[in-house]
Amino acid sequence: MTAAAANTLPHQRREGESLVLGIETSCDETAASVVARGPDGVGRILSDVVLSQIAEHSAYGGVVPEIAARAHVEALDGLIKAALAEAGTRLDVVDAVAATAGPGLIGGLLVGLMTGKAIARAAGKPLYAINHLEGHALTARLTDRLAFPYLMLLVSGGHTQLVLVKGVGDYERWGTTIDDALGEAFDKTAKLLGLPYPGGPAVESAARHGDPDRFSFPRPLVGEARLDFSFSGLKTAVRQAAQAIAPVSDQDVADICASFQKAITRTLKDRIGRGLGRYRQLAADLPEAALVVAGGVAANSAIRQMLQALCAEHGVRFVAPPIKLCTDNAAMIAWAGAERLALDLAADPLSVSPRSRWPLDAQAEAVIGYGKRGAKA
Template sequence: MKTETGALQPVIILAIETSCDETSVAVVKDGNEVLSNIISSQIETHRAFGGVVPEVASRKHVEVMTLVIEEAMSAANVTPEDLTAIAVTQGPGLVGALLVGVVAAKSLALAWNKPLIGTHHIAGHIYANRLVAELQYPCMTLVVSGGHTELVHMEQEGRFNIVGRTRDDAVGEAYDKVARALGFPYPGGPHVDRLAREAEEAVTLPRVWLEPDSYDFSFSGLKSAVLNVVNQSKMKGLTPDVAGIARGFQESVVEVLVEKAVRAVRANSAKQLLLCGGVAANKGLREALTARCEKEGIELIVPPPVYCTDNAAMIGAAAYVKWKHEGGIPLDMVADPGFSLEKWSVPTY
């Protein structure tokens, strides 16, 4: 869009993210400048249950939504008149949680007469990388989160092709289950990461490579192997080597993730490797992938931890891409807990 003087008018998007247990609202300019990014976490609420309770998450979103929107607008120092569009996570995610965000976004779009942009949650994680660096295509993305573990090839901006995915547990889910077996509370990933880095030796655990040419992942067998080690120690009257198990588990996960990601980059002639998702905050994974990419001469982009976990800034970044290519969508858009990343892709050019 241009002003009357012919200058380009900035695209300012108010973005809403409520796919799981974070209520987040952000204001993002031109897809890469974060004017505000407010996150209200529910971790303390769900810790008592050992995981996210969908109905509780939905209620918490309702309780804080208005306040978070107001805080994001105030922190960005913008008014409704300044906004270009309203973006919201359409899916995937918990359906009740998604509905809260979708209803809020539709209400704002209607009240403020702004276009609506339904946005894919994983596309948001991927484009969180654009908040810290310019993306070059084709590129490869390693998505690692509580619900997703995928290798996504992007031939051009906004076009997604999943070349590998988990066949069972996502890596973040496996971390939480292993942490629970080792006696740590939800969320367990940070506890396992910390222990793995402190351990002097690793308990040897299997690597699951699947077929020789496969980019898919599997973590349920590794999780079972951890449980077997813990149970065998207890049956012998011994205290499990919690730190050694954590290190062995993390080394197994990281080796497979790094090796398959590098192989996928080479096979698809990707110019960059992007890391994203909640598990991208894992220090062990970040360090191992950084070291391997330096050795291989691969450009690696990793967002800071605040943009790895669920947040609305990433939704604003992805929504900007959709806005550039397709504009807004009708207000009869519905929340879609099984939303396909590949179908959300923009048209080819």
């Protein structure tokens, strides 16, 4: 691009808006985005560029951290350039840079955060090191202008949490997985049954042709007052069922997937139903109570239908951002930065480090203890 062309880029900023460049590299998507936030809190996504690495990892049945990090290095600069061009703006025009600093794969986080630091330093912009989970938590304010507080169910490959979102930087964990995340359970079930990666869509597709009542799988923690989740026992039950009837036919696989999905749905119905009961008492005086669902597993139609019905039963609005914004993306990272910028919250120093573990509610008691990288859950 020539200097003359750069000077004629059509700026899309409206009066009073701030522009934030977002960078996301926490797992196997490389993403860059420019988001605008007006003084009235209205947000606009000016660009959202995502490069998936599914093809690079599918042969391994899961994400290989070293391959992911190298792919981020190769793609990120080009994606940032594309995001700025699509937004019709330049780096010197944006007001801040936001980059995911955790939780996630440390190699990928290093690539994105170091790139964000370099850009912030070179352009003289403030840097916001964003918690990936906060990006998910605040997306509904970008898409639906939700007021605080609202309840969020985060269901992804790495996390399964029920969180009360009280404000920017103010989160209260009500429930979390004590072993596997739900997305991990889907992926491992798919791999066990010989289905392709990513496992969630493959299991859902197979389940459409299966008998959900053929296998009686456990529903962990159903009936307990605590709001935590557990999926490792269910995953083990699937493996035992498949081994008992081996070799499995296509119909066997479909039946196992349908029964697995039914057990998941019933488990979530119990866990989230109890959470909504607690939330309704807290939100009795709110103009509108809402449950937000985020994360890649939120794309599962059976889970969505159950949650919609459950919210209707409890008189709570069901909010599911577009699928593209439920999976990993940089628009949510840019928006989290824009929310912090609007509140005049302090930017992060260039010495900030990435964190492979970074709970939203850092003060909460660990459910299953600590490791050298922090709380395990």
